[in-house]
Amino acid sequence: MDRIQAGNWASRLRRFIGASEDEHCDFCAQAIPPRHPHLIERATRNFYCACPQCALLLGASERFAGVGAHTQMLRDFDLSDAEWQGFRIPIDLAFIFRSTSSQGPVAVYPGPAGATESQVAIDAWSRLIAANPALANLDPDVEALLVNRMKGAREYYLVSIDRCYALTGLIRKHWRGLSGGAEAWEAVRDFFAQLRDGAETEDAAHG
Amino acid sequence: MSGQPRETESLEQALARLEALTAALERVADENARAAVRELLALLLDLHARALERFSAIIAESADGAALFGRFVQDQDVRAILLLHGLHPQSVEHRLREVIARLQPQWSARGVHVDLMSVGETFAIVQLQRNGRAEPGDALRREIENALTDAAPDLDDILIEMDMTAVYAETAA
Numbered sequence: 001m002d003r004i005q006a007g008n009w010a011s012r013l014r015r016f017i018g019a020s021e022d023e024h025c026d027f028c029a030q031a032i033p034p035r036h037p038h039l040i041e042r043a044t045r046n047f048y049c050a051c052p053q054c055a056l057l058l059g060a061s062e063r064f065a066g067v068g069a070h071t072q073m074l075r076d077f078d079l080s081d082a083e084w085q086g087f088r089i090p091i092d093l094a095f096i097f098r099s100t101s102s103q104g105p106v107a108v109y110p111g112p113a114g115a116t117e118s119q120v121a122i123d124a125w126s127r128l129i130a131a132n133p134a135l136a137n138l139d140p141d142v143e144a145l146l147v148n149r150m151k152g153a154r155e156y157y158l159v160s161i162d163r164c165y166a167l168t169g170l171i172r173k174h175w176r177g178l179s180g181g182a183e184a185w186e187a188v189r190d191f192f193a194q195l196r197d198g199a200e201t202e203d204a205a206h207g
Numbered sequence: 208m209s210g211q212p213r214e215t216e217s218l219e220q221a222l223a224r225l226e227a228l229t230a231a232l233e234r235v236a237d238e239n240a241r242a243a244v245r246e247l248l249a250l251l252l253d254l255h256a257r258a259l260e261r262f263s264a265i266i267a268e269s270a271d272g273a274a275l276f277g278r279f280v281q282d283q284d285v286r287a288i289l290l291l292h293g294l295h296p297q298s299v300e301h302r303l304r305e306v307i308a309r310l311q312p313q314w315s316a317r318g319v320h321v322d323l324m325s326v327g328e329t330f331a332i333v334q335l336q337r338n339g340r341a342e343p344g345d346a347l348r349r350e351i352e353n354a355l356t357d358a359a360p361d362l363d364d365i366l367i368e369m370d371m372t373a374v375y376a377e378t379a380a
Contacts, residue, residue: 009226010291010361011329016229017249116368172366 025051039064042100042141065142070160073199077156078131086124092149095164098140110171148192167191218283256292263294290361299359300326306358317347330364
C-alpha cells in the first residue's frame with residue numbers, strides 16, 4: 001500500500017494558527033530577543049525562556065537554576081575502562097550530573113526517544129571526584145560531566161546541561177532504524193567536533 | 208498551487224496537502240501576509256468550531272447520543288474534522304491503545320512488541336521491544352510510527368523508544 005504522508009497535520013495547523021511571531025519570557029510574558037537566558041526547573045528539569053530580569057530574580061532560587069552556556073574540555077581526566085564499567089551505562093556516551101530532585105548523581109544517555117536516565121552508584125562517583133578534583137564543584141542540576149568513549153575516544157567535558165540535552169535531541173532527530181544508523185553517529189561526531197572548537201575558543205577567551 | 212476537485216482527492220491526500228500547505232505558510236517570509244493568513248484560518252476554524260460544538264451538545268443531549276458519536280468516529284471524513292477541533296470523543300491515549308491492540312499481533316509476528324509508555328499533552332512515548340525475529344532496517348519502525356501518527360495526528364510527536372540493552376550491545380560489538 002502506498003502511504004501518503006499525512007503526519008501530524010492537526011497539531012501542525014493548530015500550532016501555525018496559535019504561534020506568535022515573537023518569543024516571550026515564560027514568567028512575565030514580555031517579548032524577548034532570540035538570544036535570551038534559560039532557566040531549568042530543578043525538580044522537573046524543564047527548560048524555560050526568560051527575560052534578563054526574571055533570569056536574575058529566579059536564577060538562584062530553590063526551584064530554578066540559571067543555565068549559562070559553558071564548555072570546558074577536561075584534559076588528563078582519570079577514568080580507567082574498569083572504572084567506567086562500574087558505572088553500568090550501556091553506551092559509551094553519557095552525561096552525569098548532581099541532581100537535586102534525585103538527591104545524588106544521575107547518568108543520562110541518549111537513545112531514540114531522547115534521554116534515558118539511571119542512578120549512579122555513590123561510591124563510583126566519589127572515586128571519580130577524588131581522582132578528578134575538577135568535578136568537585138559541579139553546580140547541581142545545571143553542570144554535567146559529558147563522557148565520550150565512542151569508538152576508542154576518551155574525551156571528557158565539563159559542560160552546561162543545555163549542551164547535553166542538545167546532544168540527546170540531536171540523536172533523537174537523526175535516529176534511524178533499530179540501532180541508530182550511520183546518520184545518528186555522524187551527527188554525534190559533528191557535535192563533538194563543534195564542542196572541541198567551542199571549548200578551545202572559550203579557553204582562549206579566558207586566557 | 209491549485210486545489211483539486213473533491214471527487215478525485217482522497218481524504219489522505221487532502222490531509223497531506225493540508226500539512227504541506229501549512230509547512231509552506233510557516234516559511235512565508237512576509238510577516239504581514241503570514242499574520243493575515245493566520246487570522247483568517249483562525250477565524251474560519253473558530254466559526255466551524257462554534258457550530259460543531261453546538262452540534263456535539265445537541266447530539267449529546269439526545270437519547271442515542273453516544274451511539275451517534277460512535278458512528279461519527281467510524282467515518283473518516285467526520286473523524287478528521289473532530290480531531291482538528293479537539294472534539295474527538297476518545298482521548299489520545301484511548302486511540303493509541305486501540306491501534307496498538309489491533310496491530311500488535313502482526314507487529315509481534317514480525318519481531319517487535321509495542322508498549323505505550325506515556326501520553327502527554329503534546330507527545331506520547333512508545334517503547335519497542337525486539338523479540339529476536341525483528342526485521343532489519345527502517346520499514347517496520349516507520350510503519351509503526353505511521354499507524355500511531357494516524358491515530359493521533361493531534362499530537363506534536365510520537366517518540367519511539369527502544370529497549371536499548373540489546374541494541375547497544377550490538378553497536379559495541
